[in-house]
Amino acid sequence: MVKAANLGFPRIGAKRELKRALESYWKGDVDEAALDRVAAEQRQKNWAAQRDAGLDVIPSNDFSLYDQVLDTTAMLGAVPDRFAGLSGKAAYFAMARGTQAAAAMEMTKWFDTNYHYIVPEISADMNLSLASTAPLDAYLEAKGQGVDTRPVLLGPVTWLALGKSRSEGLAPLDLLDRVLPVYAELLGKLAKAGAEWVQIDEPILARDLTVAEADALRRAYATLAQAGPKLILATYFGGLGDNLDLATSLPVAGLHVDLVRAPQQLDDVLARAGDKVVSLGLIDGRNIWRADLDKALGLATRAVEALGPDRVQIAPSCSLLHVPVDLDLEPDLDDEFRSWLAFACQKLGEVTALARAAEQGRGASAAAFDASAAAVASRKASRRIHDPKVKAREAATTADHARRQSPFADRRAAQQAALKLPALPTTTIGSFPQTQDVRKARALHRKGALTDDAYQAFLKDRTRDCVARQEKLGLDVLVHGEFERNDMVEYFGEKLDGFAFTRNGWVQSYGSRCVKPPVIFGDVSRPDPMTVDWARFAQSLTDRPMKGMLTGPVTILQWSFVRDDQPRRDTCRQIALAIRDEVDDLETAGIRIIQIDEPALREGLPLRQGDWQSYLDWAVEAFGVASAPVRDETQIHTHMCYAEFNDIMPAIAAMDADVISIETSRSHMDLLDAFRAFDYPNDIGPGVWDIHSPRVPDTDSMTELLRLAAASIPAERLWVNPDCGLKTRGWPEVEASLTHLVRAARTLRAELVTQLRAEPVG
Numbered sequence: 001m002v003k004a005a006n007l008g009f010p011r012i013g014a015k016r017e018l019k020r021a022l023e024s025y026w027k028g029d030v031d032e033a034a035l036d037r038v039a040a041e042q043r044q045k046n047w048a049a050q051r052d053a054g055l056d057v058i059p060s061n062d063f064s065l066y067d068q069v070l071d072t073t074a075m076l077g078a079v080p081d082r083f084a085g086l087s088g089k090a091a092y093f094a095m096a097r098g099t100q101a102a103a104a105m106e107m108t109k110w111f112d113t114n115y116h117y118i119v120p121e122i123s124a125d126m127n128l129s130l131a132s133t134a135p136l137d138a139y140l141e142a143k144g145q146g147v148d149t150r151p152v153l154l155g156p157v158t159w160l161a162l163g164k165s166r167s168e169g170l171a172p173l174d175l176l177d178r179v180l181p182v183y184a185e186l187l188g189k190l191a192k193a194g195a196e197w198v199q200i201d202e203p204i205l206a207r208d209l210t211v212a213e214a215d216a217l218r219r220a221y222a223t224l225a226q227a228g229p230k231l232i233l234a235t236y237f238g239g240l241g242d243n244l245d246l247a248t249s250l251p252v253a254g255l256h257v258d259l260v261r262a263p264q265q266l267d268d269v270l271a272r273a274g275d276k277v278v279s280l281g282l283i284d285g286r287n288i289w290r291a292d293l294d295k296a297l298g299l300a301t302r303a304v305e306a307l308g309p310d311r312v313q314i315a316p317s318c319s320l321l322h323v324p325v326d327l328d329l330e331p332d333l334d335d336e337f338r339s340w341l342a343f344a345c346q347k348l349g350e351v352t353a354l355a356r357a358a359e360q361g362r363g364a365s366a367a368a369f370d371a372s373a374a375a376v377a378s379r380k381a382s383r384r385i386h387d388p389k390v391k392a393r394e395a396a397t398t399a400d401h402a403r404r405q406s407p408f409a410d411r412r413a414a415q416q417a418a419l420k421l422p423a424l425p426t427t428t429i430g431s432f433p434q435t436q437d438v439r440k441a442r443a444l445h446r447k448g449a450l451t452d453d454a455y456q457a458f459l460k461d462r463t464r465d466c467v468a469r470q471e472k473l474g475l476d477v478l479v480h481g482e483f484e485r486n487d488m489v490e491y492f493g494e495k496l497d498g499f500a501f502t503r504n505g506w507v508q509s510y511g512s513r514c515v516k517p518p519v520i521f522g523d524v525s526r527p528d529p530m531t532v533d534w535a536r537f538a539q540s541l542t543d544r545p546m547k548g549m550l551t552g553p554v555t556i557l558q559w560s561f562v563r564d565d566q567p568r569r570d571t572c573r574q575i576a577l578a579i580r581d582e583v584d585d586l587e588t589a590g591i592r593i594i595q596i597d598e599p600a601l602r603e604g605l606p607l608r609q610g611d612w613q614s615y616l617d618w619a620v621e622a623f624g625v626a627s628a629p630v631r632d633e634t635q636i637h638t639h640m641c642y643a644e645f646n647d648i649m650p651a652i653a654a655m656d657a658d659v660i661s662i663e664t665s666r667s668h669m670d671l672l673d674a675f676r677a678f679d680y681p682n683d684i685g686p687g688v689w690d691i692h693s694p695r696v697p698d699t700d701s702m703t704e705l706l707r708l709a710a711a712s713i714p715a716e717r718l719w720v721n722p723d724c725g726l727k728t729r730g731w732p733e734v735e736a737s738l739t740h741l742v743r744a745a746r747t748l749r750a751e752l753v754t755q756l757r758a759e760p761v762g
């Protein structure tokens with residue numbers, strides 16, 4: 001029988017139940033038992049929803065209290081020494097969030113998604129063992145509820161490949177022989193408990209593999225295939241490409257392939273499947289558009305004809321972690337638009353409809369197929385999507401629109417004369433604490449319980465207070481604090497034509513933090529200025545330069561659900577033109593520094609190196625289109641965080657921002673080696689405060705980081721700032737940390753003056 005399978009379900013809860021429980025637990029408002037209760041309820045709801053949707057294969061161990069990569073780290077007992085005194089949840093959350101005594105582990109982007117994982121730290125002296133049986137516990141828990149699940153494990157090779165070595169001369173993969181016995185032991189226990197199949201995720205198979213990684217995969221599965229349960233290897237986020245022979249030659253019983261991103265691989269996969277079960281990832285786990293079921297059935301039928309129904313499974317392309325939970329929780333969407341969409345719950349319905357049709361013919365799921373066909377036709381014909389004026393402007397945009405008037409050196413001189421900033425200028429990234437009262441006021445305003453005037457007055461008050469605090473702290477370049485923004489992408493989406501919004505479309509970004517990606521369904525344009533009034537108001541409160549604060553086109557694209565009826569590059573250019581208009585207006589309003597955040601530029605990089613350049617070309621051009629209309633005196637900043645930037649240095653330089661602020665503190669300024677090696681020409685603010693941790697860094701630690709930075713980058717090109725915005729922090733820690741940051745900058749300034757006196761030029 002063709003089985004309907006799922007690879008993973010969102011765990012944060014349709015109403016963000018887990019988020020609230022976690023944050024209450026961290027605050028000390030509820031105890032561990034209460035957190036465990038909410039987590040167990042969430043797992044139960046998820047299993048029940050999948051069973052009720054008719055799924056034949058339901059995952060377990062796809063749940064996590066923070067992150068599935070960190071869970072694997074905890075399972076292997078790969079706990080860095082600095083957390084040695086801690087155990088249980090205290091150790092687990094300390095690794096994720098840090099404590100005052102121990103810095104958090106690094107966090108970075110999960111492949112090309114906006115989900116962040118905790119980076120494994122691999123060291124030579126690590127003794128690995130099965131330190132937690134969480135996957136087994138979850139399997140037994142589901143079984144107790146009458147659901148025989150397929151446990152999910154993150155594969156050993158991907159876990160190692162995503163890790164960073166902390167020991168000189170040690171490559172993470174060197175630990176494979178220590179990792180495999182732990183996996184084998186766990187797989188043995190799962191088999192004994194009754195698990196017939198286990199899903200092992202090896203998403204690195206969608207990337208270019210090194211020889212060592214390919215070899216590690218061969219060795220790993222030669223061992224693990226003997227360990228007990230049948231293994232289905234899950235690959236996603238792209239095609240197998242030149243890893244196809246490797247993947248199909250591994251001695252596993254099943255293979256899951258992503259046919260949304262790479263439908264063209266189907267025939268090759270089928271030809272090489274041997275006697276494997278093949279799971280067809282036909283329903284998009286990365287986007288919210290309703291599937292074209294007829295098109296998907298064409299692919300599924302080919303697989304059934306080639307392999308027979310018993311060796312075919314129908315599934316989402318990847319875990320549904322990356323889409324919101326339930327479209328039924330969206331009361332505000334009109335019927336036409338709603339008919340175009342499918343969230344996780346609806347995608348389960350698509351999977352089962354497709355599986356039944358693949359076995360028994362379209363008629364077995366006629367209603368679902370007819371609704372899908374109607375949605376496809378309605379979207380194609382809709383007049384809401386196309387705006388000829390936008391298309392014409394987009395077509396008339398050339399590379400010239402993406403170039404500043406003068407080279408950086410000339411601009412720098414003009415900006416120094418205009419801004420008169422000290423050496424090592426201090427600044428922040430934009431947002432200040434989004435405290436409960438700010439969120440509450442916005443919620444009340446949204447519900448109509450707070451008038452427009454009262455809400456504006458409240459926001460002005462917060463902005464005034466924020467500017468006053470920054471002046472008192474002694475920061476050189478100020479920001480308005482972003483109190484009016486629910487999110488740095490959603491806010492702009494709400495003001496741009498071509499975007500739609502959800503009320504509960506939350507997706508986990510990291511830990512308890514969620515985002516509500518807007519939906520880009522049509523041509524994008526800016527009907528009115530979006531930030532100018534706030535920037536002008538904030539600048540009126542101070543003589544110091546106030547940064548205008550915008551989100552860049554690539555990031556808006558990347559953190560939205562994007563229309564799939566035109567190339568992403570075209571949608572990005574439309575957004576860039578809208579941001580360009582805003583940049584123009586900010587400059588006209590007297591704003592002398594404009595920051596255009598592009599934290600997602602790296603995240604959008606294709607997983608295969610062969611596809612990088614064409615992406616980087618249009619992404620960099622989009623940033624240029626957005627930022628280039630200004631005069632030389634106007635300083636353009638950009639900001640990037642929580643990704644691996646080393647491999648895109650030329651593109652970062654080509655963006656030609658006058659100043660880039662970049663997250664570096666968790667990785668101890670490692671990244672600056674890349675800036676130095678590349679000879680990055682413009683100004684840089686390497687983050688000296690890891691803002692994702694509740695830890696307050698002291699002056700000495702920040703001074704030390706700055707000294708490290710000054711060893712890589714000429715001090716006259718350095719800025720001093722945190723890693724990222726401060727929206728998730730509280731005011732006491734912000735004020736303490738920024739006090740230390742300003743002191744650290746002053747200490748370094750003094751050291752530099754002494755140094756210059758000691759080593760006079762010439």
Ligand SMILES: CN1c2c(nc(N)[nH]c2=O)NC[C@@H]1CNc1ccc(C(=O)N[C@@H](CCC(=O)N[C@@H](CCC(=O)N[C@@H](CCC(=O)O)C(=O)O)C(=O)O)C(=O)O)cc1
Nearest residue numbers: 114439440442443486487488489509512513514515559728
């Ligand atoms: C910089 N980052 C961002 C990413 N992606 C984005 N789209 N945005 C980002 O900023 N990716 C990379 C990083 C990830 N980092 C973060 C950091 C912080 C958050 C975060 O704080 N998320 C919030 C939700 C933000 C939001 O949309 N807030 C809304 C709604 C707030 C809310 O929950 N309201 C309550 C009512 C409140 C009350 O009555 O007290 C409700 O609706 O129930 C708003 O402010 O209006 C989070 O809490 O998770 C995300 C990613």
Ligand SMILES: N[C@@H](CCS)C(=O)O
Nearest residue numbers: 429430431597599725
């Ligand atoms: N300006 C944004 C950037 C976050 S990546 C902020 O400060 O929150």
Ligand SMILES: [Zn+2]
Nearest residue numbers: 599641724725
């Ligand atoms: Zn950031």
